[in-house]
Amino acid sequence: MRIVDNMEVESDVFKENGASCPSEAGLKIPERMIKREQDRLEDVERKKEAKKSQSVTEEKSGFFTAAFSSERAAIEELLVGCSGETDRTLATQTLEEVTTRTQQLQKFLNDSMVFLPQYVLSRAQASLQKLQNSLAEKRDEILPKKRFAFRSRATNTPKAGPPSADPVSVITSKDSAETAVDAAISPPEQCGFSHFESQVLTKSGEEIKQQDVLLTHLTNCKVRLLGSPSTVHIKHIQNCEIFSGPVSSSVFVDHCTGSTLSFPCQQLRTHHTTNTQVYLHVTSRAIIEDCKEVRFAPLTWTYPGLDEDFKVSGLDRKRNNWNQVDDFNWLAVGTQSPNWSVIPEAERRTEWD
């Protein structure tokens, strides 16, 4: 397999037909004809340049935002105009136009995705979603019910607006049903600890070496994983201390409160977690989603054999991005997410056992 291209859009804006020069051998061409041809070529060149610089500008998100908002505003205006329209045929026509232009706007957004910063993209997507929703509402309002083709399309459009109808919160409701499933499909051979209270729980290097470890439903426990697991899942945890040796791939944390976590890993993925301290060595990136009051500091916990386990894990000891945390609920670039912070040095834990 050969890689051809990597996150690049090719544009054929520049592909102009080569300007052919009619100066065929042996033909005597009048002076002014040559002059005119030169002018024409220069003009072509100028136009090419103009096009080129325009396409460069187009790829800038500033241009995107301007074009996007003005088109959106225009569509909104059309949509508002629909309401006052008493002539049903006219209203229907306007709706059709709004539909087409909204679809084109979506396409414009899709085509621009490659060069847009995430927050511009999210914002544009959100406002487009709003527009699609008002369009759907307007359809319901204006078009007679027998146009079920429209109605079915309208119901396909996810209704945003109130957060309760947002796909994100719909998924949250599945979480509660999950516990029953947990028990059904978790076979006993899974390496880890589940359903303990107020215990000290330790696993040796031999037990967890290159294993996928699962820690669930623990309260007031101290967990020590003294080796290098392949991956760790941590779920439904309250007031625990969970320390682990180097995890060669990701650590997945979900529903954890009032706890202290410490480990080296390649990725840390934290969900639904509150009031938790993480002493971390992460070689790629830590992320949080639906979290509050998560605080980070660099890893300092150690145990005999840590050096050896680092080697086993393959993690780069020199690369630690513990303070570069991506918050998936806070995509504004340049402003600090309110959901996580760095533990001030004076407050960091120094005693570990």
Add this chain to the structure above:
Amino acid sequence: MGLLTILKKMKHKEREMRLLMLGLDNAGKTTILKKFNGEDVSTISPTLGFNIKTLEHKGFKLNIWDVGGQKSLRSYWRNYFESTDGLVWVVDSADRLRLEDCRQELSSLLLEERLGGATLLVFANKQDLPGSLSKDAIREALALDNIKTHHWCIIGCSAVTGENLLAGVDWLLDDIAARVFTAD
């Protein structure tokens, strides 16, 4: 000539395919994509947006879209549905706790009109992990046998070792090619 016919013709000429890779966060999508090229997989971060790669394989040009699977990004998945020839659904076979979540997300994708014509490849990834479920267990958990609307296939693989990645893609290409490029 309808738009669809034109599209088919154009693709026929270009022998180009668009593959969309989706799945829950942490499934291993980006790792699979990078592994195809023998790129370093140790520096991969959770995907905040999406990655696109264009690869050439077996005389086809493959445009592969890898979109982030975090909950907050899933509502954007539908922006990438258009003209998808193949859907690659990646599953973390060791993530037993989210299999139900995984099943629901997949089944709602399969209802999408704009993915109607796509072939489905399910990668039961992370088979290298000792606690991973077999591809048959995944097949059952995701109720794949109930799928009547799409051509589908499940393949156990590991993005870390590279095992079976090519086998999966080859199956997908063959299936798409049979549908799209031999139509006329």
